[in-house]
Amino acid sequence: MLDTAAILMSHGEKVAYGYAEGVNDNMCQSHFHEFFELYYLESGERHHMIEGELYHLTAHEFIIFPPNVMHHSYGDKNVPFKRIVLYFTPDMIVYPEVRSYLLETARVFSLKKIKKSMIHLLLSMLHTELDKEEGLFQKEYLENLLNQLLLTILRADYTPVESTPRTRPAQAVNYIHEHYAEEISVSALADMLYVSPYHLCREFKKVTGKTIIQYLNMTRVLHAQRMLLETDYNITRISKETGFSNLTHFNRIFKSITGVSPSEKRKQYQSV
Structure with a gap:
């Protein structure tokens, strides 16, 4: 649509x-x-x-x-x-x-x-x-x-309107939003929810349209965008505080999702 x-x-x-x-x-x-x-x-x-x-x-x-x-x-x-x-x-x-x-x-x-x-x-x-x-x-x-x-x-x-009881994908999404700054693996998430990684990945993508890693990256980039807008933290600190293992990986994922680099996004925010 x-x-x-x-x-x-x-x-x-x-x-x-x-x-x-x-x-x-x-x-x-x-x-x-x-x-x-x-x-x-x-x-x-x-x-x-x-x-x-x-x-x-x-x-x-x-x-x-x-x-x-x-x-x-x-x-x-x-x-x-x-x-x-x-x-x-x-x-x-x-x-x-x-x-x-x-x-x-x-x-x-x-x-x-x-x-x-x-x-x-x-x-x-x-x-x-x-x-x-x-x-x-x-x-x-x-x-x-x-x-x-x-x-x-x-x-x-x-x-x-109250939320409905959480399905496994909903529990996984909630965990990602609460722990995005930490290291998260698909296997650890599956163990926590008492299901195989294969079945969790399949259920998760059916509901969200994304793989677990794609959703995790989107969540981390969303919080990075908020930090770029709301704080004066440098790019290295933002990458660490949003769970990325290194700056190169952060820059690559950020640009793949937003279309621009973190520094370019900050300039966009400052020009508004």
């Missing part, structure tokens, strides 16, 4: 809206963005793996992902779905307290019926405005609608 909204964000848009429907249309790998994502499930059912936790969403439930949170969605066989995604940059949230709250962690919401219709209305209004040619005070109007949507969600009487 082509994510045109994400493409728009990569071209510098502050807000982008995307709608999709399908069946047996599953993401092939975990990913993350450098912007917020609101994922609204309009109908059907979907599973979401969010940094080691697995959630089962049904119609009119939704998730708000902060930037740089790894996630991956998929559906059961032959179960159709319709979903809306709304992407937006952190600076579009005008209230610092709201921005800080939403940056803390991904949140999964299930709202009462009256609030569901309000959320859907505000999403529709945003979509309508984004489809128009640029007009008078359009940026300000979009910003106002977005903040009204977020405040409506956060003020609502909602039930947090």
